[in-house]
Every structure is written in C-alpha cells, then in structure tokens.
Amino acid sequence: MKKIIICLSTLFVFLFTAEVFAAEEGKEEGRFNPKEAIFSHLGDEYGWSIVLPHGKLLEIPLPVILHGQRGWSVFSSSRLREGKAYEGFYIASSGKYAGKIVGEKNGEEYRPLDVSVTKNVLALFITAVVVMFVLFPLKRWYRRNPLLAPRRGLGVVEMIIDMVYGEVIVPVLGGEAKRFAPYLLTLFFFILFSNWLGMIVVFPGGANVMGNISVTLVLAVCTFVVVNVSGTKKYWKETVWPDVPGWLKFPLPILPLIEIFGVFTKPIALMIRLFANMMAGHLITLVLIALIFVFGALGAAATAGSTVIAVLFAVFMNVIDFLICFIQAYVFMMLSTIFISLARVGSKSAS
C-alpha cells in the first residue's frame, strides 16, 4: 500500500503539477510568477482546469449562481473565460475582489451574492459522494453477512471506524457515544476523504478544500453548535460562574470572562489548525515544484538538478502529508469529542 502511494504521488507530482505550471507559464507568455501561481492554486476557481499533455488545458465549466441587482442569474463559468463579461459580471483581475466575480454599479466594482458551484464546491460534492461510496457498501455487507468481518477494502474502512469509534468516541463519551457518534464519524470521514482527495493532483481531487478557511469555519461552527447545544446545566454553571475563590469572579469577572472566551477559542483553534495544516501541505508541494521553474530560467543543467531535488523533496513531503491528512482529521474529530464530553459534564449517562 505504502509503495503504491509513494509511486502514485511521485507520478502525480512529476507529471501533473509540473504540467500545470508549464501550462500557466506558456499562457502568460512572460516570466513565471511563483507567488501568483501558488496562490491561485491554493484558492478557489470558477472552473476546474485539467491539464492535458503538451500544455493543453481542459476547463470544466461549472455553474455560476449569482444574485445581483437584477435578481438571480445562473450561467456557465465558460462564459467568463479570459476576462469576458456576461450579464454585466466578470472576474476581477485586480483590486479588492481579485479572482472573484464582480458586477459594476455606479462605476464601482461590487460583489454580488455569489453561491456559484466553484471548484471547491464541486470537490465537496465529490467528497460527499466518495464518503457515501465508501460507507454504504460496508452497510450492505453488514446487512448481508451479520457477524462476519468484512474483507479487503471494507475491512480497512471498518478498522478505521473501529479506531475512531472504539478508541476515541466510546472511551471519551461513555454511555453517550451512540448519540454523538454519527456526527463525529461523519466529520472524521468527510475531513479524511476531503484531505486525501486533495492529494490527488488530477481532476476528481486536487482541490485545496480543507485548506480553505470557509470550509473549516463551517466544520468548527458545527462543532461549536453541537458542543453548546448539548451543554449541561453544570457546564454552563462552570462557564459562567466557575467554582473558584470569590475574588476571581467579583467585582471583576476574570475567570468567567476567560471561560466564555474559551468557549469561542476552542472551535476557532479547530478551524485554524485544520486550515493551516492542509493549506501548508498543498503550499509545500507547490513551492517545491515552483522551484523547478524558478531555477529553470537559469538553464538546462539547473532545471535538471532542481527537478530531481524538488521532486524528491515533494515526494517526501507528500508521504508526510498523507499522514498529516489522517492525523488532522483524527485530531479534529478527537478534539470535538473531548469538547462534547466537557460540555456533557455531570450528565447521568456520560461516565
């Protein structure tokens, strides 16, 4: 398995990432700008570019859904290609909204309500479908063969479920494990497969989904809601009026302030951690590959040398990133579990 992963990551890093830059370089007809290239890959796009051999670019058009001054407008992202405008909307090339769809109002750029299915949104759909394609066969297996251990791929999935459920959720939440397990397991599998799909450089994957703060924000808010909605009376009492010497609470509510602050910092830390880790994984690979093109300007020998070194490093980082993908999903899920268990303090069934 490990060998296959290493081989695949090498292949992908070598073939496709290089092609992306090559294509871009050709398109811009100028000096390679690593910063721009890297950040455009880390961010979101309105279409999904697939690089074909010989620098050809296949762009999958995605639906653009906007609510501007004249109501809703839905059209294909291919209409906005190469700076073209459609229905008064175009992709801003610079300024505050660079790379986003803007409209024009009174000679000024404004941002319409934008719920377009972008590259990252499509990646989210794909992730959800993949997660279901991983879990529903397992369910079918159990329905057909009760009390029989699943084999091969399903066995791996079951092992992961057992690792998450049996070794984190149940020990931490005790009697309430069943109640919160669906949320925590869904969270874990969604993050995990999103991360792993992000490591595949070609079409179905490669989007920097969990390295996007909007996505981790939603996950963190979900955990925040679950934690605080399921909080017991004792949890709120400990938050608002903790059991400490009186002078820490009155006249200046130092500790209650810290506690209430903590209620918000916990999910924020979750959000930042996942976002930063996953973005960093993509960033490192991109930077290493960009090095080839930076040194490429110096001549053939430098290109060859930097290619070998950069690819070696990129493969190494990808192998680590593969692990980090798992660890970050695990950490997010584990911390959510712990926050829930902290909020369930004093409840009868949790022990």
Added chain:
Amino acid sequence: MALFEPEFGLVFWMLVVFLILLGILAKFAWPMILKSVEERADFIDKGVQYAQEAVEKKKQAEKDAQALYAEAQRRQLEIVQEAQRLKESIVREARKAASQEAQKVLEAARLAAEQTKKEAEVQMRRRVSKLSLEIAGKVIREDLSGNKAQEEMVEKFLNELENKN
C-alpha cells in the same frame, strides 16, 4: 489576504453538503454500521468467554475424573481389605463354633460316660450288697436278703469304703 477570508458561497455550500451528508449517514449508514460492529465485538467476546469457560470446565472435569478414579481405587482397596477381614472373621467364627460344638459333644459324651459309670456303680453296689448279704447269710446260715436293716448296713459299709478310697 483572500486566503484568510471566508467566502459566503463556499460556506453556504459546505453547510448544505455537510448537513445533507450528515443527515443521510446518520439515518441510513451509521446506526447499522455501529450496531453491527458492536454486535460482532460482543459475539466475539462471548465466544472467547465461552471457550475460556470450556477450557475451565474441561480442566475441572479432568480433575473430577482423577478424583473419582482415586476414590474408586481407594474404595476397591477398602472393599478388598473388608473382604479379607470378613473372611478371617468368618473362619474364626466357624472355628470357634466348631470348637464349641466339639466341646459340647465332648461334654455330652463325658456326661453320658459318667451317667453310665454311675449307673454301673449303682448296679455294682446293688450286686455287691446282694452278694455280701448272700455271703454273710451263708456264713451265719440265715437268709438276710430282704432284711431292710441289713441292707442299710451294707450300704453304710459300702459308703465308708468308697469314702476311704
């Protein structure tokens, strides 16, 4: 920097996708999967427990069998000893009974012999007294037979003689 600013569209879609996925999985996948995983774990635990109990039982059975065997051997020995003892006591009893019987027979024989002797003695005395009286009558030419006093005298002499002997 754009990278650190949440985008409304993506937040919206992420929320939609995640909640739908959560709904579908929580309704159709997780309960079944978790139930099956736990059921199998319980089943395996039970199997292991059952096997352990079986091993324990087997050990216990072996121990019991050994104890039973030892007990049987002990009993066998006891029975043999008992039989031996019984045999000896029967033989002893029989011997005792036989000797007692023999004693009785002997006693009876002795008594019979004594009886006979006594009878013989009585007859003897009668004959002796008769003869003595006849002899004495012949001597004094007088018939003394049938004379009560004479007979008593002879009897007295005989008793004296007997006592002297």
